[in-house]
Amino acid sequence: MAAVIPRTGAETTPEWMARAACAGMDPELFHPDRGESSDEAKAVCAGCPVQLRCRWFALSHLEKFGVWGGLSERQRRQVRRSPSRMDTVRILAGLEEARERGAVG
Secondary structure (H helix, E strand, O other): OHHHOOOOOOOOOOHHHHHOOOOOOOHHHHOOOOOOOOHHHHHHHHOOOOHHHHHHHHHHOOOOOOOEOOEOHHHHHHHHOOHHHHHHHHHHHHHHHHHHHOOOO
16 A cells, blocks of 8 residues: 555665555545444455555554555454464465466466
């Protein structure tokens, strides 16, 4: 979600973010207020070609706010509590990247 990545210091935006389904969309959609539905944001994520990399980015960078890779803040906390789920997301994100490069069929 390139539109909502905070940029600090030498941090750069990962190249895959330009291909995200949310690129150029209003970031407010991905940051619903407490009690509001995140279904619309999650629907955008569901069709995103870089969904798993986005999800892994948010998990590995301890992103606390918004919908990333189709997961809400609470869902990401649940995944972080489970080492096996974290490993699964990391592996799937790597496969997504490899598939895009043509390294995996």
